[in-house]
Amino acid sequence: MNLQRNPEIVWRIEKRREADVLAAMERGEDVSEHGTVILIANGMMHQLNFVGGRIWALCDGSRSDEELFALLSGEFQVEAAELAADLTEFINDLTNREWLRRG
Amino acid sequence: MADAITEQFSAPLTFNWTLSYRCNFSCSHCYSRDEVGEELPTSDLKRIIDILAGKQVPFINFGGGEPLIRPDLFEIAAYATEKGLNVSMNSNGWLLDLAAAQKLKASGFKSVGVSIDSAEAALHDDFRCMPGSYVKAVAALDALRAVGLRSTMSSVISRINYRHFRELLQLAREHGVHQVYLHNFKCSGRGFKNREELDLSPQEWKDFYVEALAVKAATSDLSISFDDPVISSLPGYEANPLVKGSSCGKLSLHLRPDGDITPCGFIPLVVGNILREDFDKMWYDSPILNAMRSKEAKGKCSGCGAFADCLGGCTARAFATTGDFCEPDPHCWK
Helix, strand or coil, X not given: CCEEECCCCEEEECHHHHHHHHHHHHCCCCCCCCEEXXXXXXXXXXXXXXXXXXXXXXXXXXXXHHHHHHHHXXXXXXXXXXXXXXXXXXXXXXXXXXXXXXX | CCCCCCCCCCCCCEEEEECCCCCCCCCCCCCCCCCCCCCCCXXXXXXXXXXXXXXXXXEEEEECCCHHHCCCHHHHHHHHHHCCCEEEEEECCCCCCHHHHHHHHHCCCCEEEEECCCCCHHHHHHXXXXXXXXXXXXXXXXXXXXXXXXXXXXXECCCCCCCCHHHHHHHHHHCCCCEEEEECCCCCCHXXXXXXXXXXXXXXXXXXXXXXXXXXXXXXXXXXXXXXXXXXXXXXXXXXXXXXCCCECCCEEEECCCCEXXXXXXXXXXXXXXXXXXXXXXXXXXXXXXXXXXXXXXXHHCCCCCHHHHCCCCHHHHHHHHCCCCCCCCCCCC
Protein backbone atom coordinates (compact mmCIF):
# COMPACT_ATOMS: atom_id res chain seq x y z
CA MET A 1 0.00 0.00 0.00
CA ASN A 2 1.19 3.48 -0.80
CA LEU A 3 2.44 5.94 1.78
CA GLN A 4 0.19 8.81 2.63
CA ARG A 5 0.61 11.83 4.91
CA ASN A 6 -1.60 11.97 7.97
CA PRO A 7 -4.17 14.61 6.96
CA GLU A 8 -4.29 15.92 10.55
CA ILE A 9 -0.76 17.20 10.21
CA VAL A 10 -0.40 20.77 9.06
CA TRP A 11 2.75 21.38 7.07
CA ARG A 12 4.45 23.94 4.89
CA ILE A 13 7.52 24.16 2.70
CA GLU A 14 9.68 27.05 3.87
CA LYS A 15 10.45 28.41 0.44
CA ARG A 16 13.12 30.94 1.36
CA ARG A 17 14.98 28.38 3.45
CA GLU A 18 14.62 25.85 0.70
CA ALA A 19 16.23 28.27 -1.76
CA ASP A 20 19.08 28.86 0.70
CA VAL A 21 19.57 25.12 1.15
CA LEU A 22 19.61 24.52 -2.60
CA ALA A 23 22.24 27.22 -2.99
CA ALA A 24 24.29 25.67 -0.18
CA MET A 25 24.01 22.24 -1.82
CA GLU A 26 25.32 23.75 -5.03
CA ARG A 27 28.35 24.91 -3.04
CA GLY A 28 28.82 21.38 -1.72
CA GLU A 29 27.92 22.25 1.89
CA ASP A 30 26.32 19.86 4.37
CA VAL A 31 22.67 20.87 4.72
CA SER A 32 21.39 17.83 6.60
CA GLU A 33 20.66 19.86 9.74
CA HIS A 34 18.78 22.63 7.97
CA GLY A 35 15.00 22.41 8.09
CA THR A 36 13.04 23.27 4.97
CA VAL A 37 9.64 21.78 5.83
CA ILE A 38 7.77 22.49 9.04
CA LEU A 39 5.12 20.21 10.46
CA ILE A 40 2.68 20.73 13.28
CA ALA A 41 1.73 17.40 14.82
CA ASN A 42 -0.29 17.16 18.04
CA GLY A 43 0.34 20.81 18.76
CA MET A 44 4.11 20.47 18.52
CA MET A 45 6.21 21.89 15.74
CA HIS A 46 8.88 19.90 13.93
CA GLN A 47 11.15 20.38 10.96
CA LEU A 48 12.34 18.12 8.19
CA ASN A 49 15.55 18.67 6.31
CA PHE A 50 15.59 19.00 2.53
CA VAL A 51 15.71 15.28 1.77
CA GLY A 52 13.13 14.45 4.45
CA GLY A 53 10.93 17.28 3.23
CA ARG A 54 11.15 16.00 -0.33
CA ILE A 55 10.12 12.49 0.73
CA TRP A 56 7.30 13.95 2.84
CA ALA A 57 6.02 16.02 -0.08
CA LEU A 58 6.03 12.97 -2.35
CA CYS A 59 4.02 10.84 0.09
CA ASP A 60 0.61 11.82 -1.28
CA GLY A 61 -0.69 8.28 -1.58
CA SER A 62 -0.08 8.04 -5.32
CA ARG A 63 3.33 6.32 -5.25
CA SER A 64 4.60 2.93 -4.21
CA ASP A 65 7.84 2.66 -2.20
CA GLU A 66 9.60 1.56 -5.38
CA GLU A 67 8.35 4.61 -7.25
CA LEU A 68 9.46 6.84 -4.39
CA PHE A 69 12.91 5.28 -4.47
CA ALA A 70 13.16 5.69 -8.23
CA LEU A 71 12.19 9.36 -8.06
CA LEU A 72 14.62 10.12 -5.26
CA SER A 73 17.42 8.24 -7.02
CA GLY A 74 17.02 10.60 -9.92
CA GLU A 75 17.10 13.68 -7.69
CA PHE A 76 19.93 12.90 -5.26
CA GLN A 77 23.41 11.70 -6.07
CA VAL A 78 23.61 8.97 -3.43
CA GLU A 79 24.59 5.29 -3.61
CA ALA A 80 21.49 3.15 -4.13
CA ALA A 81 22.08 1.09 -0.99
CA GLU A 82 22.58 4.20 1.15
CA LEU A 83 19.46 5.83 -0.25
CA ALA A 84 17.40 2.68 0.32
CA ALA A 85 18.59 2.44 3.92
CA ASP A 86 17.94 6.13 4.61
CA LEU A 87 14.51 5.95 2.98
CA THR A 88 13.53 2.89 5.00
CA GLU A 89 14.72 4.48 8.24
CA PHE A 90 12.84 7.71 7.51
CA ILE A 91 9.63 5.92 6.57
CA ASN A 92 9.80 3.71 9.66
CA ASP A 93 10.37 6.71 11.90
CA LEU A 94 7.45 8.67 10.47
CA THR A 95 5.06 5.72 10.35
CA ASN A 96 5.90 4.98 14.00
CA ARG A 97 5.00 8.58 14.80
CA GLU A 98 1.79 8.09 12.79
CA TRP A 99 2.71 11.00 10.54
CA LEU A 100 2.72 8.65 7.55
CA ARG A 101 0.25 5.86 6.92
CA ARG A 102 -0.16 3.00 4.49
CA GLY A 103 -3.36 3.35 2.61
CA MET B 1 14.61 15.32 11.07
CA ALA B 2 16.23 18.69 11.76
CA ASP B 3 14.61 19.84 14.95
CA ALA B 4 17.53 21.70 16.43
CA ILE B 5 17.63 24.62 14.02
CA THR B 6 16.10 27.93 15.00
CA GLU B 7 15.70 30.19 12.02
CA GLN B 8 13.16 32.67 10.83
CA PHE B 9 10.09 31.24 9.18
CA SER B 10 8.79 32.42 5.85
CA ALA B 11 5.52 33.59 7.39
CA PRO B 12 3.78 33.28 10.75
CA LEU B 13 2.03 30.05 11.57
CA THR B 14 -0.84 31.86 13.26
CA PHE B 15 -2.61 35.14 12.81
CA ASN B 16 -4.59 36.20 15.85
CA TRP B 17 -7.26 38.33 14.28
CA THR B 18 -9.33 40.95 16.04
CA LEU B 19 -12.21 41.43 13.63
CA SER B 20 -13.83 44.02 15.87
CA TYR B 21 -13.12 45.76 19.15
CA ARG B 22 -16.84 45.75 19.88
CA CYS B 23 -17.89 43.52 22.72
CA ASN B 24 -20.99 42.84 24.77
CA PHE B 25 -18.79 42.43 27.87
CA SER B 26 -16.59 44.82 29.77
CA CYS B 27 -13.98 42.65 31.46
CA SER B 28 -11.54 43.88 34.09
CA HIS B 29 -8.45 42.59 32.34
CA CYS B 30 -9.31 43.27 28.69
CA TYR B 31 -6.48 44.53 26.51
CA SER B 32 -8.82 45.97 23.91
CA ARG B 33 -12.04 47.10 25.60
CA ASP B 34 -11.01 50.76 25.45
CA GLU B 35 -9.80 50.53 21.86
CA VAL B 36 -11.76 51.92 18.94
CA GLY B 37 -11.00 51.40 15.31
CA GLU B 38 -12.35 51.25 11.80
CA GLU B 39 -13.71 47.84 10.81
CA LEU B 40 -13.20 46.47 7.34
CA PRO B 41 -16.04 45.33 5.10
CA THR B 42 -16.44 41.64 4.30
CA SER B 43 -14.80 42.03 0.92
CA ASP B 44 -11.61 43.38 2.50
CA LEU B 45 -11.58 40.60 5.06
CA LYS B 46 -11.67 38.13 2.20
CA ARG B 47 -8.78 39.95 0.54
CA ILE B 48 -6.83 39.50 3.75
CA ILE B 49 -7.61 35.80 3.74
CA ASP B 50 -6.35 35.60 0.17
CA ILE B 51 -3.07 37.15 1.31
CA LEU B 52 -2.75 34.77 4.26
CA ALA B 53 -3.54 31.77 2.08
CA GLY B 54 -0.97 32.96 -0.47
CA LYS B 55 1.64 33.12 2.29
CA GLN B 56 0.63 29.66 3.50
CA VAL B 57 -0.30 30.84 6.97
CA PRO B 58 -1.95 27.69 8.30
CA PHE B 59 -3.91 29.00 11.29
CA ILE B 60 -6.12 31.97 12.04
CA ASN B 61 -7.74 32.54 15.39
CA PHE B 62 -10.48 35.12 15.70
CA GLY B 63 -10.52 37.04 18.95
CA GLY B 64 -11.65 40.42 19.88
CA GLY B 65 -13.76 42.05 20.89
CA GLU B 66 -16.35 39.36 20.60
CA PRO B 67 -16.08 37.69 17.18
CA LEU B 68 -19.75 36.71 17.12
CA ILE B 69 -20.65 40.42 17.14
CA ARG B 70 -19.81 40.46 13.44
CA PRO B 71 -22.64 38.91 11.48
CA ASP B 72 -20.28 37.98 8.64
CA LEU B 73 -18.07 35.84 10.92
CA PHE B 74 -19.51 32.62 9.49
CA GLU B 75 -19.05 33.77 5.90
CA ILE B 76 -15.46 34.81 6.61
CA ALA B 77 -14.65 31.54 8.35
CA ALA B 78 -16.18 29.50 5.55
CA TYR B 79 -14.13 31.45 3.01
CA ALA B 80 -10.94 30.91 4.99
CA THR B 81 -11.67 27.20 5.35
CA GLU B 82 -12.27 26.93 1.63
CA LYS B 83 -8.84 28.51 1.10
CA GLY B 84 -7.24 25.83 3.25
CA LEU B 85 -6.77 27.73 6.50
CA ASN B 86 -7.48 26.18 9.89
CA VAL B 87 -9.91 28.47 11.66
CA SER B 88 -10.55 28.81 15.37
CA MET B 89 -11.90 31.53 17.63
CA ASN B 90 -12.29 32.67 21.21
CA SER B 91 -15.62 33.83 22.56
CA ASN B 92 -17.11 34.89 25.86
CA GLY B 93 -19.92 32.43 25.05
CA TRP B 94 -22.83 34.85 25.53
CA LEU B 95 -24.01 34.62 21.93
CA LEU B 96 -22.93 31.03 21.42
CA ASP B 97 -26.18 29.09 21.62
CA LEU B 98 -26.97 25.85 19.81
CA ALA B 99 -27.90 27.64 16.58
CA ALA B 100 -24.65 29.59 16.59
CA ALA B 101 -22.68 26.42 17.35
CA GLN B 102 -24.27 24.71 14.37
CA LYS B 103 -23.33 27.64 12.15
CA LEU B 104 -19.77 27.64 13.46
CA LYS B 105 -19.48 23.95 12.71
CA ALA B 106 -20.93 24.42 9.23
CA SER B 107 -18.47 27.29 8.60
CA GLY B 108 -15.55 24.92 9.09
CA PHE B 109 -14.26 26.01 12.49
CA LYS B 110 -11.72 23.48 13.77
CA SER B 111 -12.17 24.52 17.38
CA VAL B 112 -13.87 27.20 19.44
CA GLY B 113 -12.63 28.51 22.75
CA VAL B 114 -14.81 29.84 25.52
CA SER B 115 -13.43 32.08 28.26
CA ILE B 116 -14.16 30.98 31.79
CA ASP B 117 -12.08 32.42 34.59
CA SER B 118 -13.55 30.76 37.64
CA ALA B 119 -15.54 27.64 38.39
CA GLU B 120 -17.52 29.81 40.80
CA ALA B 121 -20.28 31.52 38.86
CA ALA B 122 -20.34 34.69 40.95
CA LEU B 123 -16.57 35.16 40.70
CA HIS B 124 -16.57 34.67 36.92
CA ASP B 125 -19.50 37.06 36.50
CA ASP B 126 -17.80 39.65 38.65
CA PHE B 127 -14.49 39.37 36.74
CA ARG B 128 -16.33 39.59 33.44
CA CYS B 129 -18.57 42.40 34.79
CA MET B 130 -21.55 40.54 33.35
CA PRO B 131 -24.19 38.87 35.51
CA GLY B 132 -25.23 35.53 34.05
CA SER B 133 -22.11 35.18 31.95
CA TYR B 134 -20.91 31.99 33.68
CA VAL B 135 -24.12 30.14 32.93
CA LYS B 136 -24.00 31.30 29.32
CA ALA B 137 -20.34 30.31 28.94
CA VAL B 138 -20.93 26.82 30.29
CA ALA B 139 -23.98 26.48 28.05
CA ALA B 140 -21.79 27.50 25.13
CA LEU B 141 -19.41 24.62 25.88
CA ASP B 142 -22.38 22.26 25.97
CA ALA B 143 -23.67 23.62 22.66
CA LEU B 144 -20.28 23.01 21.06
CA ARG B 145 -20.23 19.48 22.39
CA ALA B 146 -23.78 18.90 21.14
CA VAL B 147 -22.83 19.77 17.57
CA GLY B 148 -19.53 17.89 17.72
CA LEU B 149 -17.27 20.91 17.49
CA ARG B 150 -13.99 20.70 19.40
CA SER B 151 -14.01 23.10 22.33
CA THR B 152 -11.24 24.70 24.32
CA MET B 153 -11.43 26.76 27.47
CA SER B 154 -9.40 29.89 28.11
CA SER B 155 -8.75 31.07 31.62
CA VAL B 156 -6.74 34.16 32.36
CA ILE B 157 -4.79 33.43 35.50
CA SER B 158 -5.03 36.27 37.98
CA ARG B 159 -5.47 36.87 41.68
CA ILE B 160 -9.08 35.64 41.52
CA ASN B 161 -8.28 32.11 40.37
CA TYR B 162 -4.62 31.16 40.70
CA ARG B 163 -5.26 28.98 43.74
CA HIS B 164 -8.28 27.32 42.15
CA PHE B 165 -7.16 26.28 38.67
CA ARG B 166 -7.87 22.61 39.44
CA GLU B 167 -11.56 23.45 39.68
CA LEU B 168 -11.35 25.03 36.25
CA LEU B 169 -9.82 21.83 34.88
CA GLN B 170 -12.58 19.78 36.44
CA LEU B 171 -15.21 22.09 34.96
CA ALA B 172 -13.59 21.60 31.57
CA ARG B 173 -13.72 17.82 31.93
CA GLU B 174 -17.39 17.90 32.87
CA HIS B 175 -18.27 19.83 29.73
CA GLY B 176 -16.27 17.91 27.16
CA VAL B 177 -13.48 20.42 26.69
CA HIS B 178 -10.40 19.08 24.89
CA GLN B 179 -7.84 21.66 25.89
CA VAL B 180 -7.51 24.28 28.61
CA TYR B 181 -5.36 27.34 28.11
CA LEU B 182 -4.15 28.83 31.36
CA HIS B 183 -3.22 32.24 30.03
CA ASN B 184 -0.75 34.39 31.82
CA PHE B 185 -1.98 37.80 32.86
CA LYS B 186 -0.96 40.59 30.48
CA CYS B 187 -0.65 44.11 31.77
CA SER B 188 -2.06 45.74 28.65
CA GLY B 189 -5.13 47.94 28.28
CA ARG B 190 -7.40 47.45 31.28
CA GLY B 191 -5.05 44.74 32.46
CA PHE B 192 -2.48 47.49 32.98
CA LYS B 193 -4.93 49.77 34.76
CA ASN B 194 -6.09 46.96 37.07
CA ARG B 195 -2.69 45.36 37.45
CA GLU B 196 -2.32 46.09 41.16
CA GLU B 197 -5.61 44.37 41.88
CA LEU B 198 -5.30 41.38 39.54
CA ASP B 199 -1.66 40.53 38.85
CA LEU B 200 0.38 38.13 40.99
CA SER B 201 3.79 38.79 42.44
CA PRO B 202 6.75 37.08 40.74
CA GLN B 203 7.00 34.54 43.58
CA GLU B 204 3.27 33.80 43.28
CA TRP B 205 3.71 33.24 39.55
CA LYS B 206 6.53 30.83 40.20
CA ASP B 207 4.50 28.94 42.82
CA PHE B 208 1.52 28.78 40.47
CA TYR B 209 3.54 27.47 37.55
CA VAL B 210 5.43 24.87 39.57
CA GLU B 211 2.09 23.53 40.78
CA ALA B 212 0.36 23.81 37.41
CA LEU B 213 3.22 22.09 35.56
CA ALA B 214 3.06 19.21 38.04
CA VAL B 215 -0.69 18.92 37.48
CA LYS B 216 -0.14 19.01 33.73
CA ALA B 217 2.43 16.21 33.97
CA ALA B 218 -0.02 14.10 35.98
CA THR B 219 -2.99 14.76 33.68
CA SER B 220 -3.72 12.55 30.70
CA ASP B 221 -7.40 13.17 29.99
CA LEU B 222 -7.10 16.85 29.22
CA SER B 223 -4.55 18.94 27.39
CA ILE B 224 -3.28 21.84 29.49
CA SER B 225 -1.42 24.64 27.74
CA PHE B 226 0.62 27.58 28.91
CA ASP B 227 2.19 30.08 26.58
CA ASP B 228 4.56 31.89 28.83
CA PRO B 229 8.29 31.93 28.11
CA VAL B 230 9.03 32.99 31.67
CA ILE B 231 8.52 29.38 32.77
CA SER B 232 11.14 27.88 30.48
CA SER B 233 13.55 27.25 33.35
CA LEU B 234 11.03 25.34 35.46
CA PRO B 235 11.02 21.53 35.70
CA GLY B 236 8.37 19.88 33.55
CA TYR B 237 8.21 22.65 30.97
CA GLU B 238 8.15 21.28 27.44
CA ALA B 239 10.07 23.80 25.45
CA ASN B 240 9.17 24.47 21.87
CA PRO B 241 12.28 23.17 20.15
CA LEU B 242 12.10 25.63 17.30
CA VAL B 243 11.49 28.99 18.93
CA LYS B 244 12.69 30.35 22.21
CA GLY B 245 11.21 33.22 24.19
CA SER B 246 7.99 34.93 23.13
CA SER B 247 6.50 33.46 19.97
CA CYS B 248 5.07 36.84 18.91
CA GLY B 249 6.67 38.12 15.75
CA LYS B 250 8.32 34.73 15.21
CA LEU B 251 5.42 32.29 14.97
CA SER B 252 2.45 34.60 15.25
CA LEU B 253 1.20 38.07 14.43
CA HIS B 254 -1.92 40.01 15.33
CA LEU B 255 -4.36 41.73 13.00
CA ARG B 256 -6.40 44.71 14.11
CA PRO B 257 -9.91 45.39 12.75
CA ASP B 258 -8.54 47.87 10.19
CA GLY B 259 -5.90 45.50 8.82
CA ASP B 260 -3.01 46.92 10.82
CA ILE B 261 -0.55 44.29 11.95
CA THR B 262 0.94 44.33 15.44
CA PRO B 263 3.37 41.74 16.84
CA CYS B 264 0.68 40.56 19.25
CA GLY B 265 -2.57 41.89 20.66
CA PHE B 266 -0.76 43.19 23.71
CA ILE B 267 1.92 45.22 21.95
CA PRO B 268 0.36 48.36 20.45
CA LEU B 269 3.03 48.96 17.82
CA VAL B 270 1.95 48.85 14.20
CA VAL B 271 4.22 46.96 11.83
CA GLY B 272 2.20 47.95 8.76
CA ASN B 273 -1.14 47.37 7.11
CA ILE B 274 -1.73 44.04 5.44
CA LEU B 275 -3.90 45.51 2.68
CA ARG B 276 -1.61 48.41 1.82
CA GLU B 277 1.90 47.10 2.28
CA ASP B 278 3.96 44.20 0.99
CA PHE B 279 3.69 41.36 3.46
CA ASP B 280 7.18 39.91 2.98
CA LYS B 281 8.75 43.32 3.46
CA MET B 282 6.93 43.77 6.76
CA TRP B 283 7.67 40.23 7.91
CA TYR B 284 11.36 40.22 7.10
CA ASP B 285 12.33 43.88 7.42
CA SER B 286 10.15 45.42 10.14
CA PRO B 287 12.44 47.08 12.70
CA ILE B 288 9.83 46.28 15.37
CA LEU B 289 9.70 42.57 14.58
CA ASN B 290 13.44 42.32 14.14
CA ALA B 291 14.00 44.01 17.49
CA MET B 292 11.70 41.44 19.09
CA ARG B 293 13.57 38.61 17.37
CA SER B 294 16.98 39.74 18.53
CA LYS B 295 16.52 40.71 22.15
CA GLU B 296 19.60 41.45 24.23
CA ALA B 297 19.72 40.77 27.92
CA LYS B 298 19.25 43.84 30.07
CA GLY B 299 18.99 44.38 33.79
CA LYS B 300 18.84 41.18 35.79
CA CYS B 301 18.67 39.13 32.56
CA SER B 302 22.34 39.98 31.95
CA GLY B 303 24.29 36.99 33.10
CA CYS B 304 21.18 34.97 33.98
CA GLY B 305 21.53 31.32 32.98
CA ALA B 306 17.88 31.10 31.96
CA PHE B 307 18.10 33.87 29.35
CA ALA B 308 19.19 31.49 26.57
CA ASP B 309 15.83 29.73 26.86
CA CYS B 310 13.39 32.41 28.03
CA LEU B 311 14.94 35.36 26.14
CA GLY B 312 13.74 37.72 28.81
CA GLY B 313 10.25 36.22 29.11
CA CYS B 314 7.12 37.88 27.76
CA THR B 315 8.11 40.75 25.49
CA ALA B 316 4.64 42.32 25.75
CA ARG B 317 4.83 42.57 29.53
CA ALA B 318 8.34 43.97 29.45
CA PHE B 319 7.28 46.55 26.89
CA ALA B 320 4.08 47.48 28.74
CA THR B 321 5.88 48.17 31.97
CA THR B 322 9.17 49.67 30.74
CA GLY B 323 8.72 50.66 27.10
CA ASP B 324 11.69 48.44 26.22
CA PHE B 325 11.44 44.94 24.68
CA CYS B 326 14.75 43.92 26.24
CA GLU B 327 13.99 44.69 29.86
CA PRO B 328 13.18 41.68 32.06
CA ASP B 329 9.63 40.34 32.21
CA PRO B 330 8.08 41.80 35.39
CA HIS B 331 6.71 38.35 36.23
CA CYS B 332 10.19 36.85 36.43
CA TRP B 333 11.09 35.58 39.91
CA LYS B 334 14.81 35.18 39.33
